[in-house]
Amino acid sequence: MADDVLLRLGQVSVVAGGKSLLSNINLEIQGGESVVVLGANGAGKTTLLKLFNGLVTPTRGTVQAPPASDQALIFQRPPYLARSVMDNVRFVLAMRGVVEPARTEQARAALVACDLGAIESRHAPLLSGGELQRLALARAWACRPKLLLADEPTSNLAPSATREVERLIQSVQAQGTTLLVTTHNVAQAKRLAHRILFLADGQIVEDRPAADFFASPQSAAARNYLEGESL
Amino acid sequence: MSVFADALVAAGQLLLTADASLGDxxxxxxxxxxxxxxxAALLGLPLGAWVALTGSRLRLPTLVVLNASMGLPPVVVGLVVYLLLSRSGVMGPLGWLFTPAGMVMAQTILITPIIAALARQTIDDAHLSLRDWFNSLGLSATQRVATLLFEARFSLAVVLLAGFGRAIAEVGAVMIVGGNISGSTRVMTTTIALETSKGDLPLALALGALLVALVLIINGAAQWLKSWLEQQRG
Structure with a gap:
């Protein structure tokens, strides 16, 4: 099964400003998996995510991941260009070498899938938080990435917008995209995850199927977290 | 005060009955x-973008030189360009001394650092919120620069207007390099300086008013265009 491994960390450590952010991490994620990373603030969730995208360079160890052109990263606060919704999607496709008319066709299909078709000509800075996150997902959708990384994608959203974003993430994952999401929302983790990575103090404390993790967390840190004591 | 008022009235009359030489x-x-x-835009915008985005060790020295060059004294620039363009200078064979081409060269040297330094700050600000996203997309340096220049186009237009304002208001360099030759290299600022020294205050004031009006009209038009474009995109 080694051929199916999409992401691999080999004895990875990250040190920044004299502080250890991740320590001696070994991890393999198969293509098509849906993995949620849980942990308290400062546990190293975002650092772990950014390792795969090259935004963080390991101090030690090896990282295996698809090239940036096969990835999409969803930020907590989605960045956008001061252009129309359509042009924001067309931009990422253009950067990946998709030419017209396929560029506009793919962008429009992604916007329709993300319920943004009716506002494709709206100026992106005028969008609400939920719409911006859907725009970020539309950009990911249009590129059909092998890997979707999402860093607390719903932390700033109302419950209805959160469920809509989750539905879209699940739709992208259903197309065969590998999913790696960080969140503080335990209910969301239950809805999205097949597998849970629980981090504490820069180390993977638990790496188990989601159902097993939520049924019987093995570590005290995970039990405390799920009971809300670490929040 | 009455001298100023008299000159102002005379200036108004001159503007209303402007002759061809004033237009020229x-x-x-x-x-x-x-x-x-x-x-200066063709030189300064890419230079500003490079300084904003590069991780080179030359970034800091370039930034210091650019910022310091924003305050270049026009007469010093005029003198250097004069020496370069004079018959014995390295650019003497071009024959640009006492021609509009030489004046363009002097003004370009004066405003390129201004445009580059202000563009650097503008692009830096625009890049701040987009850096991680661009990194995650794996954008090349060229794609990054092109995108940021387009994203910051309205702010950069203001930068270019600042450069234009500095150029058209400048007198020392064009006086030295152009020579203030009537019908050839005489521009508004050198004419104002000349007429003031001759005591013809109404003409100097009329040209001054025209100069200020031109700068106001150009800036107003740019502001209107920006507002119109923003309205168009909702």
């Missing part, structure tokens, strides 16, 4: 400064 002087001013701004 104005057009030459616009042509020289617009050309210098265009060339």
């Amino acid at each position: 002087i104005t057009l030459l001013s616009l042509r020289v400064s617009a050309t210098a701004t265009l060339i």
